[in-house]
Amino acid sequence: MSRRQFLARSLSAVLASLFARGVFAQHAGHSMPDMPDMDDMPGMSGTQHAEPSVKKTSPVTLASPDALPKGAPLADLRKLPNESRERGFFRATLIAEPVSREVLPGLPTTFWQYNPANGDTTHGPFTGPLIDVREGDTVEIRFVNRLPQPSTIHWHGLPVPPDQDGNPANMVAPGATHVYRFTLPAGSAGTYWYHPHPHMMSAEQVFRGLAGPIIVRAADDPLAGWPERTLFFSDLRLASDGSIPPNDLMDWMNGREGQFVLVNGALRPRITVVEDERWRLWNACSARYLRFSLGDKQRFAQVGTDGGLLEKPRDGLTELLLAPGERAEVIVRAGDAPSEATLTAEVYDRRKMAMSHGSLPPDPARALAAVNYQPLAGASERAIPATLRTIMSLGAPVARKSVVFSESMDMAAMHRPGASARGMPAGMKFMINGATFDPERVTLTSRRNEVELWSIENRTDMDHPFHLHGTQFQVIERERGGAKIPEPYLAWRDTVNVQPDEIVRIATVQNTAGERMFHCHILEHEDLGMMGTLKVI
Incomplete structure (x- = not known):
């Protein structure tokens, strides 16, 4: 059932009242109560597969939007220290752990935070530390999971081998350690980030604080001298x-x-x-x-x-x-x-x-x-180079792929007692090619080093950002109402927004065999099933 059908069939007095209270609460600074018989989110049990509990919850009063202090000078990001002295080798430790920080005066908040080994966990930004590396570097990150849930680290946008990319099939159990190792190829300079990718837990782990930036630098960067x-x-x-x-x-x-x-x-x-x-x-x-x-x-x-x-x-x-x-x-x-x-x-x-x-x-x-x-006295405007680098088109595709976003709502299932899992509403589905994510199912298959043209079609009523793991792609055109609009400039991307009733076509190529993920990067939709597996052979 589409959202329009779902909404048309959902206007009973009880549901209208519930939705109205929820939307009013959100706009009034209160969060909405869970639906009846919704399960809690995974708890602090320390087990990998905690049994969900069925519990009715009360509305949560939110802090005022002005409750946090504001107006301080922009803080520098923490940097992840390199433990290696070997040229071209970046070795570091990242620990994911609960940390208590006081962000509201006198009230502790428990964040889930990425920290370096022996680092200060209670001062400075709780954003994960900046990983600052160069093309050609071999990167080795020792990941220590001190969370109560399994987790991974996904190196968002980086061209790393599939078994090093923190896919949900390679989860790190609570209390366990995993070493990620990859080499950054020439041409990979850019602005990336890292975050968890365990299926059905990605949204919670990110909104509790687990995310951090990555910069990959090039030796021939024409803007290297700019502040x-x-x-x-x-x-x-x-x-x-x-x-x-x-x-x-x-x-x-x-x-x-x-x-x-x-x-x-x-x-x-x-x-x-x-x-x-x-x-x-x-x-x-x-x-x-x-x-x-x-x-x-x-x-x-x-x-x-x-x-x-x-x-x-x-x-x-x-x-x-x-x-x-x-x-x-x-x-x-x-x-x-x-x-x-x-x-x-x-x-x-x-x-x-x-x-x-x-x-x-x-x-x-x-x-x-x-x-x-506050411009410096006597300073003049600095010229931006007319050409920053050369970007070549990937050329004519030898294969084509289709990805269709859709959604479905089953009200009966959503209200069935005990039908929810891990706090997610049963019956609410966000799908790719008519199905929710199944870790045992391959959604699409590609061949190494073959240029492909992917069509990403959005048949839902809201925007969805499409993300493809393991490679960068080029947006070729967008189609709306049958009219094709060529992309006005060539660029390397790993995420692109797709509006309702729009088709975005991208050119892409995968260079390493293995299984990759592709999904909507609204993390709740990803956790609810809007994700697929690409098998590269």
Whole structure:
């Protein structure tokens, strides 16, 4: 059943009342109660397959959107220290563990946090440490899982072997250790990130804090001499008692958005720009779309996407949309006189599900950071190279693949006592090619080194960001209402947004045999089944 059919059949007095209370609570600063007989999220039992409990929950009162301190100078990201002294070798330890931090005055919050060995876990951003490496480096990360759940580390966007990519088939049990090892090939310089990827637990582990940035640098980077700033955007929901509440029904339907959008772990920090800068932007939110703007008078240039630099800069921009999982590089100008601006997430309608029919209204614009321009005396505008690097088209495809996003709602199943698992509503399905994810099933099969044209079609009523593991791809065209619109510029990406009733066509090639994942990067939808397995032979 489609969302439209589901909503049309769901307007009984009880359900209308329940949905109305939930939506009103969300807009009034309260989270929605779970549906009757919904199970809790996986608990702190320390077992790999904890039995779900069936329990009715009460509404959770959320902390005020202004409860966190704001306006501090933008914090630098922590860096993961290299334990190796060998040239071209990066060896480090990452520990995933619960850490108590005080973010609301006088109230502890337990985050799940990535930490280096022997690092300070209670000061600085709780964002995972920055992994800063170079093309050609061999990377060896010892992962220690001190969580109460199995987990993995997925190296989002990096061309790593399938058995090193943290796929859900290769989970690391609580208390266990796993070593990830891979070598970064030439041409892989770019802005990436890492996060967990255990099936049905990815959303929770990320919204509790597990995510961190990666930068891969090139020896011939034409922007290497520019001042660089890193802005890692994440979403946080806090209850008034400082706890991180579980997902409610609306979160599973639409993807979770917290009342706080953080930049390097802080609310609305202050950024001072004294000269032209290169900014790396990460959208590490579970479901929030970020339509960045510095205002109509502050133009910037986009110089990079997920997989590194563009061939030519896109100058004169006033806004840039990043879907969940996407990254970008931009050049921000200091100008020739002091001024102020606000880095803002402008209104974007991603068509979140409403309680009765149609969609919820889009969220209002949100201030992300205050930007103070204080240009150095006598400084002149720095020229961006006209050509940043060469990007070659992948060429004519030898095979074609089709990926179709769809959704289904079964109200009877959603209300059946004990029918839920791991806190997820039974009967709510987000699918690829008509089926939810099955770890025993191969969805698509590709051959190594063959160029393929993939068509990703969205037959749902909301936006979905498509992510493919193990490689970067090139967007070729978008089709809406039968009209094909060529992509205006060539770029390397691993995530692309697909709007309702849209088909996005991408060219891609996989170079290593094994099994890869592809999925919607709204993490709740991924956990509910909008994921497939690609077998590369």
